[in-house]
Amino acid sequence: MVCVRDSAFGLLCTLFFGVLALLGQPTVHAQASDPADQVCPRYPAGSALPVPADLYSQNHALEVTLRLQTVTDAQGRTRYCYTTAAGAQAPTLHLWPGDQLTVHLQNALPAMGPPRLPGSDCVAGPMGPATTNLHFHGMSVPPTCHQDDVMSVLVQPQESFDYIVQIPADEPPGLYWYHPHPHGFSEAQVLGGAAGAIIIEGLESVVPQVAGLPQRVLVLRDQVRAIPWGGSFGEPILDLSVNFVPVAYPDYTPPVLQSAPASQELWRVLNASADEILDLQYVIGTVPQPLQIVGVDGIPVGAATGTVQTLTGTHFLLPAGARVELVVTTPPPGATGQLVTQQVNAGPGSLPYPARPLVLISPTGTASSQSSPAVPWHQKAARPRQLRFARLAATAPDAQRRLFFSEGEISPGRSAYFITLDGHTPRVYDMSAPPDLVLHQGTVEDWTVENRSSEDHVFHIHQLHFQVLAINGVAIADPALRDTVDVSHWSGAGPYPSVTLRMDFRDPGIVGTFVYHCHLLAHEDAGMMAGLQLLPAGIATATTLTASRASVNLNGPLTLTATVAPAVRGTPVNGAVQFTVDGVALAGSAPLSGGQATLNTSFSASGAHTVTAAYSGDADCNESLSADLPLSVEDFSLSAPAIAISAGATGVSSVTLSGTPGFDSAVTLACAVPDSLTGAHCELTPESLTGSGSAQLRVSTTGAYAATSTLGGAMLAGVGLVIARARKRVPRERGRRYGARLVWLLPLLALGCNGSSSTVKGTPPGSYQVMVTATAVQGTAQLQHQLAVPVAIH
Numbered sequence: 007m008v009c010v011r012d013s014a015f016g017l018l019c020t021l022f023f024g025v026l027a028l029l030g031q032p033t034v035h036a037q038a039s040d041p042a043d044q045v046c047p048r049y050p051a052g053s054a055l056p057v058p059a060d061l062y063s064q065n066h067a068l069e070v071t072l073r074l075q076t077v078t079d080a081q082g083r084t085r086y087c088y089t090t091a092a093g094a095q096a097p098t099l100h101l102w103p104g105d106q107l108t109v110h111l112q113n114a115l116p117a118m119g120p121p122r123l124p125g126s127d128c129v130a131g132p133m134g135p136a137t138t139n140l141h142f143h144g145m146s147v148p149p150t151c152h153q154d155d156v157m158s159v160l161v162q163p164q165e166s167f168d169y170i171v172q173i174p175a176d177e178p179p180g181l182y183w184y185h186p187h188p189h190g191f192s193e194a195q196v197l198g199g200a201a202g203a204i205i206i207e208g209l210e211s212v213v214p215q216v217a218g219l220p221q222r223v224l225v226l227r228d229q230v231r232a233i234p235w236g237g238s239f240g241e242p243i244l245d246l247s248v249n250f251v252p253v254a255y256p257d258y259t260p261p262v263l264q265s266a267p268a269s270q271e272l273w274r275v276l277n278a279s280a281d282e283i284l285d286l287q288y289v290i291g292t293v294p295q296p297l298q299i300v301g302v303d304g305i306p307v308g309a310a311t312g313t314v315q316t317l318t319g320t321h322f323l324l325p326a327g328a329r330v331e332l333v334v335t336t337p338p339p340g341a342t343g344q345l346v347t348q349q350v351n352a353g354p355g356s357l358p359y360p361a362r363p364l365v366l367i368s369p370t371g372t373a374s375s376q377s378s379p380a381v382p383w384h385q386k387a388a389r390p391r392q393l394r395f396a397r398l399a400a401t402a403p404d405a406q407r408r409l410f411f412s413e414g415e416i417s418p419g420r421s422a423y424f425i426t427l428d429g430h431t432p433r434v435y436d437m438s439a440p441p442d443l444v445l446h447q448g449t450v451e452d453w454t455v456e457n458r459s460s461e462d463h464v465f466h467i468h469q470l471h472f473q474v475l476a477i478n479g480v481a482i483a484d485p486a487l488r489d490t491v492d493v494s495h496w497s498g499a500g501p502y503p504s505v506t507l508r509m510d511f512r513d514p515g516i517v518g519t520f521v522y523h524c525h526l527l528a529h530e531d532a533g534m535m536a537g538l539q540l541l542p543a544g545i546a547t548a549t550t551l552t553a554s555r556a557s558v559n560l561n562g563p564l565t566l567t568a569t570v571a572p573a574v575r576g577t578p579v580n581g582a583v584q585f586t587v588d589g590v591a592l593a594g595s596a597p598l599s600g601g602q603a604t605l606n607t608s609f610s611a612s613g614a615h616t617v618t619a620a621y622s623g624d625a626d627c628n629e630s631l632s633a634d635l636p637l638s639v640e641d642f643s644l645s646a647p648a649i650a651i652s653a654g655a656t657g658v659s660s661v662t663l664s665g666t667p668g669f670d671s672a673v674t675l676a677c678a679v680p681d682s683l684t685g686a687h688c689e690l691t692p693e694s695l696t697g698s699g700s701a702q703l704r705v706s707t708t709g710a711y712a713a714t715s716t717l718g719g720a721m722l723a724g725v726g727l728v729i730a731r732a733r734k735r736v737p738r739e740r741g742r743r744y745g746a747r748l749v750w751l752l753p754l755l756a757l758g759c760n761g762s763s764s765t766v767k768g769t770p771p772g773s774y775q776v777m778v779t780a781t782a783v784q785g786t787a788q789l790q791h792q793l794a795v796p797v798a799i800h
Contacts, residue, residue, distance in 0.1 A: 040079050040080045041077075041080075042077045042078065042079035042080065042085055043079075045075050045076075045077040045085070045087070046075060046076075046077055046085040046086065046087035046089075046095065046198075046199060047087075047095055047250065048079075048085070048247075048250050048251075048252065049249075049250055049251045049252075049261070050251075051251065051252055051253070051254060051257070051259040051261075052251075052259040052260070052261065052262065053251045053261050053262070054261065054262050054263075054264065055222075055224075055248065055249055055251065055261040055262060055263045055264075055365060056249045056250065056251065056261075057223070057249070058095075058096055058097060058098045058202070058203065058223055058225065058249060059090070059094035059095070059096075059097040059098065060097065060098050060100060061090075061094075061097045061098070061099050061100065062100040063100065063101045063102060063105045063107075066102065066104060066105045066106065067105060067106045067107075067108070068099060068100075068101055068105060068106075068107050068108070069107075069108040069109075069110075070090060070097070070099065070108070070109055070110070071090060071091050071109075071110040071112060072088040072089070072090065072109055072110070072111055072112070072140075073088065073089050073090075073091075073112040073114050074086065074087075074088055074111065074112065074113055074114055074115060074138055074186070074195075074200060075087055075089060075114045075115070076114075076115055076116070076198065081232040083198075083229065083230045083232065084194065084198050084230075085198050085199055086186075086194075086195045086196075086198030086199050086200040087198075087199050087200060088200055088201075088202055095250070096199070096200075096201065096202035096203075096225070096250075097202060098202065098203040098204070098205060098223050099184070099202070099203070099204045099205070100205050100207055101173050101204070101205075101206055101207065102173070102206070102207050102208065103173055103174065103175050103176065103177045103179070103206060103208065104173060104174070104175040105173045106170065106171070106172055106173070107169070107170075107171040107173060108168065108169065108170050108171075109140065109168070109169040109171070109184075110166060110167075110168055111138075111139075111140055111161055111166065111167045111168070111169060112165075112166045113136075113137075113138050113161045113162060113163050113164065113165055113166070113167075114163075114164070115135075115136045115138065115163045116136060116163060117136060117162075117163040117164060118134060118135060118136040118163065128151035128152075128155070128158050128159060129158060129160075133160060133188040133189055133190055133191060133437075134188075134191065135191050135194065136162070136163045137160045137161060137162055137163070137188050137191070138161050138186045138188050138195065139155075139156055139159040139160065139161055139167075139186060139187055139188055140154075140156075140159075140169055140184055140185075140186065140187070141154060141156045141184065141185055141186070141187035141468070142154050142171060142182065142184055142204065143182060143183045143184065143185060143327060143468075143489070144182040144183070144303055144304045144329070144471075144489045145171075145173070145177065145182050145204070145206075145304075145469075146174055146177065146394065146469055146470060146471075146513050146515060146516055147171050147172065147173070147174070147469070147515065147516075148515055148516060148517070148518055149468065149469055149516065149518035149519060149520040150518050152167075152168060152169055152170050153169065153170070153171050153172075154171065154468070154469070154520075155518070156187035156188075156189075156468070156520075156521065157189075157437055157519060157520070157521065157537065160188070173206065174394070174513075174515055176394045177206050177394070178206065178212075178304060178305045178306060178309060178394060178395070179206045179207060179208035179209040179211070179212060179301075179306065180205075180206060180209060180301040180303075180304035180305055180306065180329070180331060181203060181204070181205055181223075181274045181275075181276060181301065181304055181329040181331055182203070182204040182205070182206065182304045182329070183201060183202065183203050183204055183276050183278060183329070184201070184202055184204055185200060185201040185202075185278065186200050189435070189437060189530075189531065189535065190531050191531065192280075192527045192530060192531055193280045193281065193527035193528050193530070193531050196227075196278070196279075196280040196527055197228060197229065197230065197244075197279075197280040197281070197527070198229075199227055199229065199250070201225065201227065201276075201278035202225070202278075203223050203225055203274070203276050203278075205223075205274065206304065209300070209301065209306065209331070212306045212309075212314050213300045213301075213306055213314060213316070215300075215316075215333070216272050216300060216333060219270055219271055219272040219333065220265075220266075220269075220271045220272070221271070221272045221273075221274065222263070222271060222272070222273045222274065223249075223274050223276070224248055224249065224273060224274065224275045224276065224345075224364075224365065225248070225249055225276045225278050226246060226247070226248055226275065226276065226277050226278060226279060226282075226284065226324075226364065227246070227247045227248075227250070227278050227279055228244040228245065228246055228247075228279035228280055228281060228282045229244065229245050229246075229247055229252065230244065230245075231243070231244065231245045231254065231255060232245075232254065233254075233255060233256075239358075240349075240358060240360045241255065241256075241358065241360070242255055242357075242358055242359070242360055242362070243357050243358065244279075244281060244282065244357070246279070246282065246347075246362060246364065248260070248261050248364055248365055249261070253362060253363065253364060258362050258363055260344070260363040260364055260365050260366045261365055261366070262365075262366045262368050263345075263365050263366065263367045263368065264368055264369075264370045265336040265337075265367055265368070265369055265370065266336065266369065266370070267336060267337060267338050267339045267369035267370075268335060268336060268337070268338045268339070268369075269335070269336050270333055270334070270335055270336075271333070271334055271335075271336060272300075272331065272332075272333055273331070273332055273333075273334055273345075274329070274331045275324065275329065275330050275331070275332070276329045277324045277325065277326055277327060277328050277329070278327075279326050280326065280526075280527040280528070281326060281357060281526050281527060281528050282326055282357075282359065283323070283324075283325045283326065283350050283352055283359055283462060283464070283492060283526075284323075284324045284325075284347040284350070284359070285321055285322070285323050285324070285347055285348040285349070285350050285359075286321060286322045286323075286324050286330070286345065286346075286347060286348075286364075287320060287321040287345075287346050287347070287348050288334055288343060288344070288345050288346075289343060289344050289346060290337045290338075290341055290342070290343040291341065291343075294320040294321065295320070295334065295335070295343070296318050296319070296320060297318065297319055297320065297321070297322060297332045297333075297334065298316050298317075298318055298332055298333040298334070299316060299317040299318070299319065299322065299330060299331070299332045299486075300316050300331050300332065300333060301329075301330070301331035302317075302328075302329070302330055302331075302486035302487065302488055303328055303329050303471065303486070303487065303488045303489045303490060304329060304471075304489070305395065305471060305486070305487040305488075307485050307486050308485045308486075309394075309395055309396065309487055310395050310396070310397065310398040310399050310473050310485070310486075310487045311397065311399055311400075311485060312396050312397045315485055316333075317485055317486065321348060323350075323492060325462075325464040325490055325491070325492040325525065326464055326490075326525045326526055326527070327464065327466050327489075327490045327525035328464075328488070328490040328491075336367055336369055337367055337368075337369050338369070339369055340369075341369070342366060342367060342368055342369070343366075343367035344363050344364070344365065344366055344367065345363075345364045345365040345367065346361065346362065346363050346364055347359075347361065347362055347364060348361050349361040350462075352461055352462035352495060353459075353460045353461040353462055353494075353495025353496075354460050354461070354495075355413070355459060355460035355461035355495070356460075356461035356462055356495065394513065395471055395473075395487055395510055398450070398473050398487070398508055398510050399473045399475070399508065401450050401508070401510075402450070402631075403450050403451050403452040403508060403631055404449040404450055404451060404628070404629055404630055404631050405445075405449065405451040405452070405620040405621075405622075405629045405630070405631050406451065406452045406453075406454075406584075406586055406589060406618060406620050406631060407427065407428070407443075407451060407452070407453050407454070407584075407620070408427075408428035408453070408454045408455075408456065408586075408589070408590065408591055409425060409426065409427055409428065409453060409454070409455050409456070410425070410426055410428060410455070410456040410457070410458050410502065411423075411424070411425055411455070411456070411457045411458060411459055411463040411465075411493060411524065411534065412424050412426065412432050412458045412459055413459045413460075413461075414432065416434065421532065422434050422532060422533050423524065423529040423530075423532045423533050423534035424533060424534060425522070425523065425524065425534050425535065425536050426536075427442060427443070427536075428590075428591045429584075429591050429593075429594050429595065430442075433533075434532070434533030435521075435523075435533050435534070435535040435536060435537070437537075439537070440537075441519055441536075441537035441538055441539040442536040442537055442538065443536070443537075443538045443539070444538075444539045444541065444622075444623070445511055445538065445539070445540050445541065445623065445629060446511070446540070446541050446542070446543055446544045446623055446627075446628040446629060447511055447512070447513070447514055447516070447517050447540055447541065447542055447543045448511065448512055448514075448543040448628065449511045449512070449628060449629055450508060450509065450510055450511065450512065451508075451509045451511065451629075452475065452506060452507070452508055452509070453472075453506070453507045453509055454476075454504050454505070454506045454507075454589055455493055455504060455505050455506075455507065456493070456502040456503065456504040457493040457494060457495055457496055457502060457503045457504070458496055458502050459495060459496060460495050460496060460498065461495050462492055462493065462494055462495050462526075463492075463493050463524045463526065463529060463534070464490060464491070464492055464493070464524055464525040464526050465490070465491050465492075465493055465505070465507075465522070465524065465525075466489060466490045466491075466522065466523060466524070466525040467489060467509070467520075467521075467522035467538075468520040468521055468522070469513075469516040469520050469540075470489070470509065470510050470511065470513065470516060471487040471488060471489050471510060472487065472488060472489070472491075472507040472508055472509045472510065473487055473488075473507065473508040473510075474486075474488060474491060474505055474506070474507055475506045475507065475508055476504075476505070476506035477504070477505055477506075478494075478501070478503055478504055479501070479504065479506075490525055491505055491507070493505055506589075511540060514542075514543070516540060517540050517541065517542050518539075518540060519537060519538065519539045519540070520537075520538055520540070521535050521536065521537055521538065522535070522536055522538060523535035523536065541625065543628065544623065544624075544625075544626050544627050544628045545572050545573055545574050545577055545626055545627045545628065546572070546573040546627075546628050546630070547570050547571060547572050547573065547579065547621060547623070547627050547628055547629070547630040548570070548571050548573070548630055549568055549569070549570050549571075549583070549619055549620070549621045549630045549631060549632040550568070550569050550571070550632055550633075551566065551567070551568050551569075551585075551617065551618065551619040551632035551633070551635045552566075552567050552569075552635075553565070553566055553567075553617065553635060553637060554566075554567075556636075556637065556638065557637075557638040557639075557640055557667070557668030558608075558609060558637065558638075558639055558640065559639070559640045559641070559668075559669055559670070559671050559782065559789065560609060560610065560611075560612050560639055560640060560641045560789050561608050561609070561610060561788065561789045562608060562609075562671070562789075563606065563608055564606070564607055564608060564609065564637075565604060565605070565606050565607075566585050566592075566604065566605045566606075566607065566617065566619070567602060567603070567604045568583040568585070568596070568602065568603045568604075568619035568621070568632060569601060569602050570583070570598060570601050570602070570603075570621045570627075570630065571601065572627055577626065577627065579598055579601055579621075579624065579627050580598060580624040580627075581597075581598055581621065581622040581623055581624040581627070582595035582596060582597050582598060582603065582621075582622050583595060583596050583598060583603035583619050583620065583621050583622070584596075584619070584620045584622065585605050585607075585617065585618070585619050586617070586618050586619075586620065587609070587615050587616070587617050587637075588615055588616055592605060592607055593605065593607065595622065598621075603619070609637075609639040611639065612639045612640065612641035612666065613638075613639060614636065614637075614638055614639075615636070615637045615638075615639060616634045616635070616636060616637070617634070617635045617636075617637050618631060618632055618633075618634055618635065619631075619632040620632070638666075638667070638668055640665065640666045640667070640668045640669035640670075641665075641666055641669065641789070642663055642664060642665040642666065642669050642673065642698070642780070642782070642789075642791065643663075643664050643791065644661060644662070644663060644664075644778060644780055644791055644792075644793035645661075645662045645664065645793070646659045646660060646661040646662065646703060646778065646793060646795045647659050647660070648795065648796035648797070648798065649703075649705055649776075649795065649796070649797045649798070650797075650798040650800070651705070651707060651797075651798075651799060651800075652707075652709075652799070652800055653707050653708070653709050653710065653768055653769045653770070653771060653799055653800075654707055654708060654709020654710070654768060654769070655707060655709075656704055656705065656706040656707070657704070657705045657707075657797065658702055658703065658704050658705075659702075659703045659705075659795055660700050660701075660702060660703070661675070661690065661700065661701045661702075661703050661778055661793070661795070662698075662699075662700050663675075663695050663698055663699055663700070663701070663780060664698055665697050665698045669697055669698070670696065670697045671696070671697075671782040671783070671789070672694055672695070672696045672782065672783075673694065673695050673696070673780045673781065673782045674693065674694050674780070674781045674782075675690045675692075675693050675694065675695065675701050675778065675779070675780055676690065676693070676778070676779045676781075677689065677690050677703060677776055677777065677778050677779070678776070678777050678779070679705070679774070679776050680774055680775065680776075680777075682772075682774065683707075683769065683774045683776075683797070683799075684708075684768075684769060684770065685707060685708030685768040685769040686705060686706060686707045686708065686769045687705075687706055688703060688704065688705045688706075688776050689703075689704050690702070690703055690704075690778070691704070703776070703778065703795060705776055705797055707768065707769035707799060708768030708769050709768045709769075710768055769799055770799065771799045771800050772798075772799055773796065773797070773798050773799075774796075774797045774798075774799065775794040775795065775796060775797065776794070776795045776797050777792055777793070777794055777795075778792065778793045778794075778795055779791075779792050780792070780793075
C-alpha cells in the first residue's frame with residue numbers, strides 16, 4: 007500500500023497503519039535464515055528498531071578497523087558492509103572537535119584483476135568494482151592522502167589503508183557520515199549498505215534544549231528489491247531500510263521504535279541511500295506533528311547568522327547524502343506515530359519516490375532501551391568554541407559563478423550526466439583531466455546551480471558547507487547551512503530551476519583538490535562530477551568595473567572594462583574576467599591584458615540592470631569581484647489617438663514617441679496604409695525625432711466621383727466634335743437648332759454604342775489600421791517598434 011501525499015487516500019492509508027499499531031505491534035514474520043546474514047546482517051521486516059553500535063573516542067582519539075566485505079544474499083542481491091574486529095556492522099563513530107580518528111580500512115572484496123604495484127595507494131589511477139576508499143562526508147578535513155582524498159586513494163582488494171583524520175578544533179557538532187567513494191563504482195557499494203554515521207559531540211553546548219534527551223540514530227538506506235520492479239505507477243524501483251531493517255514493497259512493514267509516551271527525543275536522521283530523495287514527516291494518527299529542527303548537515307541551525315536557533319516545520323526534504331537532527335515529542339499513551347516519507351515528484355525522468363512508512367513509534371510506558379546513552383553534560387559543556395561558518399550569509403562574495411546540471415547521450419542508448427560551468431561544453435568527469443575550477447583559500451563565492459534536465463539532481467560539495475541564498479532566483483532566508491541540496495527538475499519550458507549558494511572557501515585546512523557532484527550516485531558514477539583545486543591564499547586583488555556609458559539604448563553598443571589591481575604593486579596578474587548581468591554570464595570570459603579585460607556587448611532587455619566583473623585569479627593572485635555597477639538600458643514607446651473621418655476628408659493624429667530617461671537616439675518614422683484602404687495615403691511630419699517628441703500623422707482619403715466606360719466616353723467626345731464643326735458650317739440660327747437636336751441624341755448615341763454610365767466610390771467606409779513604424783539605429787543593430795493607429799471611415 008502506498009500512502010500518497012496530500013490526498014484523501016493518503017489520510018486513509020496513514021489511518022490504516024495507525025489502526026494496525028493500536029491493535030498491537032506488528033508481527034515479525036519468520037524468515038528463513040540467509041547465509042548472507044553471517045557476513046552482512048539484515049533484520050526481518052517489522053523488527054524492533056536496532057541501535058547501531060556506538061564507538062566513542064578516548065583521550066581525544068578513536069581508532070577502529072573497518073573491514074569492507076561483500077556477499078550475495080538468497081535473493082541474488084549484492085550486499086556490502088563495514089564490520090569491526092568485534093563484528094559490529096556500520097558503527098556510529100563519536101568524536102569531539104580536536105580529536106584524532108584513525109581508521110584501518112581493510113578491503114576484503116574479491117580480487118578482480120592483477121594486483122597493483124606496492125606503494126602506489128596515493129597515486130591516481132583507474133578505479134574498479136573491487137577498489138574502494140573512504141569519504142568523510144560533510145567534514146572540513148584536508149583533501150589529502152590518508153585523510154579525505156577520494157580522487158587518488160585506491161585501496162585494492164585484500165589490502166589495507168590507514169586513514170588518520172584530525173578533526174578540526176572548530177568542527178561544528180552534529181551528524182556526519184562515512185561511505186566509499188570510488189568514482190564509477192560508488193553507487194553499488196553504498197546501495198549494498200556500506201555506510202555509517204559520525205557524530206561530532208557537543209551539540210548540547212550550542213543548543214542547550216537537547217541536553218539529556220534520549221538520542222536516536224536513524225540511518226536510512228536503499229537496496230535492490232527482492233521482487234523485481236513491475237513498472238506500475240507509484241511503485242518504487244528501490245526498497246528502503248532503517249538501521250538495516252527493510253521496509254519492502256509491497257507491504258511496507260516498518261520497524262518499531264519503542265519509546266516512553268509523550269516525551270521529547272533527539273532524532274539524528276541520515277539519508278545514506280545511493281539514489282533516494284525523501285520528504286520526512288512525523289504523524290500521530292493522521293495529524294502531522296511539528297519537527298523542531300536543531301541541525302542540518304552537521305551544523306546547528308543559525309550558525310551562519312551568528313545566532314543559533316531552531317527551525318520548526320511539519321516536513322523536511324532530505325535528499326541523498328543529507329542529514330537532519332530534530333526534536334520530536336513521542337505519542338501519548340494509547341496512540342502510535344509514524345515517521346514517513348511523503349511522495350516526491352522529482353520529474354518525468356526520475357526514479358519514482360512514492361510515499362512510504364519508515365518507522366512505527368510505539369509508546370511502552372517506560373524509557374526506551376533503543377536510544378544511545380547520553381554523554382555526560384559536564385563533558386559537553388567544558389568545550390565552548392567558536393563555530394566555523396559564522397556570519398557567512400553577511401559576508402561579501404569574492405566571485406560569482408553559474409553551473410548547470412544536464413544530461414545527454416554519449417553513444418546510442420548510453421546516457422551521460424554532466425555538471426558544467428556556464429559557458430563551457432558539458433563533458434563527463436575524467437579523473438585524469440585538470441580541475442574545472444582553480445580557486446584560492448580565503449575566498450567566498452556565490453554559485454548559482456541550474457538544472458537543465460527533466461529530473462531532480464542533488465548538489466554536494468566536499469570539504470565545506472554553503473548558505474542557500476535563493477531558489478529559482480527568489481531570495482530566501484534559510485537559517486541552515488548545508489553541504490547537500492536538491493535542485494528541482496526543469497519542465498521543458500520557461501527558466502531553468504536553480505539554487506544560489508554562498509560557498510565558504512575560507513578554511514585553510516581544506517587546501518587541496520576535491521570534487522563537487524550530484525549525490526544521486528548513479529548520476530555521479532555516470533559523469534556528473536567536477537574537480538576543484540583550492541590553492542593556498544594568494545596576493546589579494548581588487549577588481550573595478552566601468553562602462554562606456556551609464557545609460558545605454560536598447561541594442562546599443564556598450565563597452566565594459568574591468569581593471570584588476572594586485573595588493574602588491576608590480577605583481578603581474580593573469581587569468582580572465584567573467585562579466586555578468588543580473589548574475590548571468592555575458593559571452594565567454596575575457597582574458598586579462600595589462601591588468602584589464604574588456605567586453606563589447608549590447609543589451610536586448612530594457613530597464614535597470616546590475617553588471618559585475620569577477621576575476622578568476624591565477625597561481626599567485628586571489629580572485630576578486632567588482633562592486634555592482636548599475637546600468638540603465640533605455641527604450642521608447644509609441645502612442646497615438648484614433649482617427650475618425652469621412653471619405654474624401656483628411657484626418658490628423660498626434661503620434662507621441664516616449665523615451666525612457668536617457669534615451670537619446672534619432673528615430674526615423676514611417677507609415678503605411680493597408681491595401682484595403684483604397685484611394686488613401688498617409689504621411690508623417692516630421693519624419694525623424696530624437697529622444698522623445700511628437701509627429702503629425704495625416705491620413706488623406708478620396709471621396710465618391712462619377713465616371714463612364716472608355717467606349718461610351720469616346721463616342722460622346724466624337725459627337726461633341728461633330729456638333730462643334732456643324733456650328734461652324736451653318737448660319738448661327740440654324741446652327742443653334744441643329745446643335746440642340748444633336749444634344750437630344752447624345753444619350754441615345756451613347757446607349758446605342760454600348761456605352762455605360764456609373765458612379766465609382768473613392769475610399770470605402772469601414773475600420774482600418776494605419777501602421778506607424780519607428781526605427782532607431784544602434785550601431786549595427788536596429789531598435790524598432792510599431793504602432794497600429796485605428797482609422798474609421800464613414
